[in-house]
Amino acid sequence: xxxxxxxxxxxxxxxxxxxxxxxxxxxxxxxxxxxxxxxxxxxxxxxxxxxxxxxxxxxxxxxxxxxxxxxxxxxxxxxxxxxxxxxxxxxxxxxxxxxxxxxxxxxxxxxxxxxxxxxxxxxxxxxxxxxxxxxxxxxxxxxxxxxxxxxxxxxxxxxxxxxxxxxxxxxxxxxxxxxxxxxxxxxxxxxxxxxxxxxxxxxxxxxxxxxxxxxxxxxxxxxxxxxxxxxxxxxxxxxxxxxxxxxxxxxxxxxxxxxxxxxxxxxxxxxxxxxxxxxxxxxxxxxxxxxxxxxxxxxxxxxxxxxxxxxxxxxxxxxxxxxxxxxxxxxxxxxxxxxxxxxxxxxxxxxxxxxxxxxxxxxxxxxxxxxxxxxxxxxxxxxxxxxxxxxxxxxxxxxxxxxxxxxxxxxxxxxxxxxxxxxxxxxxxxxxxxxxxxxxxxxxxxxxxxxxxxxxxxxxxxxxxxxxxxxxxxxxxxxxxxxxxxxxxxxxxxxxxxxxxxxxxxxxxxxxxxxxxxxxxxxxxxxxxxxxxxxxxxx
Numbered sequence: 058x059x060x061x062x063x064x065x066x067x068x069x070x071x072x073x074x075x076x077x078x079x080x081x082x083x084x085x086x087x088x089x090x091x092x093x094x095x096x097x098x099x100x101x102x103x104x105x106x107x108x109x110x111x112x113x114x115x116x117x118x119x120x121x122x123x124x125x126x127x128x129x130x131x132x133x134x135x136x137x138x139x140x141x142x143x144x145x146x147x148x149x150x151x152x153x154x155x156x157x158x159x160x161x162x163x164x165x166x167x168x169x170x171x172x173x174x175x176x177x178x179x180x181x182x183x184x185x186x187x188x189x190x191x192x193x194x195x196x197x198x199x200x201x202x203x204x205x206x207x208x209x210x211x212x213x214x215x216x217x218x219x220x221x222x223x224x225x226x227x228x229x230x231x232x233x234x235x236x237x238x239x240x241x242x243x244x245x246x247x248x249x250x251x252x253x254x255x256x257x258x259x260x261x262x263x264x265x266x267x268x269x270x271x272x273x274x275x276x277x278x279x280x281x282x283x284x285x286x287x288x289x290x291x292x293x294x295x296x297x298x299x300x301x302x303x304x305x306x307x308x309x310x311x312x313x314x315x316x317x318x319x320x321x322x323x324x325x326x327x328x329x330x331x332x333x334x335x336x337x338x339x340x341x342x343x344x345x346x347x348x349x350x351x352x353x354x355x356x357x358x359x360x361x362x363x364x365x366x367x368x369x370x371x372x373x374x375x376x377x378x379x380x381x382x383x384x385x386x387x388x389x390x391x392x393x394x395x396x397x398x399x400x401x402x403x404x405x406x407x408x409x410x411x412x413x414x415x416x417x418x419x420x421x422x423x424x425x426x427x428x429x430x431x432x433x434x435x436x437x438x439x440x441x442x443x444x445x446x447x448x449x450x451x452x453x454x455x456x457x458x459x460x461x462x463x464x465x466x467x468x469x470x471x472x473x474x475x476x477x478x479x480x481x482x483x484x485x486x487x488x489x490x491x492x493x494x495x496x497x498x499x500x501x502x503x504x505x506x507x508x509x510x511x512x513x514x515x516x517x518x519x520x521x522x523x524x525x526x527x528x529x530x531x532x533x534x535x536x537x538x539x540x541x542x543x544x545x546x547x548x549x550x551x552x553x554x555x556x557x558x559x560x561x562x563x564x565x566x567x568x569x570x571x572x573x574x575x576x577x578x579x580x581x582x583x584x585x586x587x588x589x590x591x592x593x594x595x596x
Contacts, residue, residue: 090235095349097242102342103410104246105263108253110415111339111424113197113331114260119338120190120323121204121264124178125212125271127316131309132171133216141220144297145227154286159297160224161290167220171213178209189320192328200260207264214271221278224285233281237274244270311458318465318493325472326486333483336420339411340427340487344435347395352388352439356446359384363450374509377447381505382514384443389516390579392439393523394530394568396432401534402560403428405542409553427487434491437498444501447508460500468493519579526571530564537563 186202222234245266252262366377403425472489545552572580
């Protein structure tokens with residue numbers, strides 16, 4: 058449903074050349090910021106559900122929220138990791154004064170260019186709102202345009218924050234940028250609560266919170282630039298501009314394709330009912346947890362090794378494929394049980410997170426339905442990211458972009474085909490998203506196999522064992538759920554927490570037991586990873 062700014066900023070840390078010990082500390086900081094961001098992001102969605110439910114106005118805010126996020130991703134977000142950090146880092150090694158000059162130039166151009174873009178969008182918000190959500194009723198479409206006017210200026214501050222993040226990463230100052238996304242979500246939560254409960258604001262509280270969160274992302278990072286010598290500079294002949302453009306050009310193609318897909322998804326969803334976008338976004342929030350904490354983390358962990366092996370060439374191809382296969386096995390052994398558990402536990406999980414305040418039982422049913430349909434594509438989406446990173450490691454950004462275009466074709470066929478016989482429904486779009494993710498992953502898997510075969514590297518065995526253990530876990534959860542629901546009726550928060558916690562513990566235990574009985578090698582790796590993060594006591 059659209060990339061968040063924090064994803065791009067997090068990935069850019071890998072571009073900073075640091076020593077092993079420094080990299081470990083930086084990775085720990087970024088990981089902590091990522092976890093904090095996702096927890097606060099979940100809190101943000103819970104607050105939205107509590108205060109505003111899953112109404113048409115929430116759908117209108119979701120559409121208005123896309124504009125600054127989409128523009129940030131296209132204009133700056135992808136540039137941070139692909140171009141800004143490498144160029145800033147190189148300049149920082151050679152000449153600190155030159156770095157300040159280049160940073161001043163980039164920031165100055167960003168202010169001018171983005172200022173003009175914001176002004177144009179403000180003047181054309183009714184037309185843009187119609188393009189994004191033409192299926193809304195006129196009153197809801199007007200509300201969407203009103204919210205869009207509040208959220209659009211956030212793109213300027215999100216972009217300035219992204220550029221500053223790239224600069225701080227190049228200077229090997231990781232602490233402040235690691236928590237920008239967490240601050241962004243925290244400000245939205247605080248503003249929504251105070252605006253709605255104290256000042257009596259409506260849905261506008263979310264839009265104001267988004268803008269304030271973007272502004273505070275910039276403010277948070279300014280202390281990290283205490284020694285910077287920044288000024289207004291316009292030097293369009295600076296050689297670094299051409300290099301940044303050359304590095305970013307292949308990346309932007311993929312971003313354009315992904316943003317077109319998001320816009321299509323929102324427009325079609327607006328034609329299936331005013332609450333559809335809200336239900337889909339709440340379900341997407343849950344899906345993003347395993348994707349962000351499993352697939353993204355493992356992909357980033359193997360990327361440096363893949364890049365090094367790709368640069369060696371020759372006999373290193375076999376080691377390259379072994380490393381990729383190891384990452385894929387770990388993704389599979391963690392994602393398959395997450396998909397099965399969430400499928401069985403969809404209703405109590407959604408109820409625990411969102412069914413409070415104005416979020417009704419019917420909203421829970423519809424969100425759980427969307428969640429279950431999204432889960433069909435979860436495992437494929439999870440393995441897709443390491444496959445994409447395998448091409449990035451080989452400095453091939455064009456192939457994933459072209460496959461992304463093919464994925465949009467998969468989506469459109471799957472989404473529009475049912476509407477030939479009946480009106481389009483929300484479930485058509487959710488299933489179409491799963492078809493898109495599945496098709497994209499299978500094509501990427503086929504292309505990777507053309508480099509060298511993945512067969513014989515343990516993927517088949519790991520997949521079978523993960524499915525078998527997950528099936529046993531799913532059966533236990535399915536049999537246990539009605540028994541526990543009878544003992545813990547969902548009439549208070551304590552019972553809801555206890556239900557989900559007990560199911561999670563029981564399911565996790567059965568799954569680990571299943572892996573142990575099946576003698577899964579990945580189980581040993583999981584325990585070794587856990588021991589790394591366990592507290593060490595001096596004897």
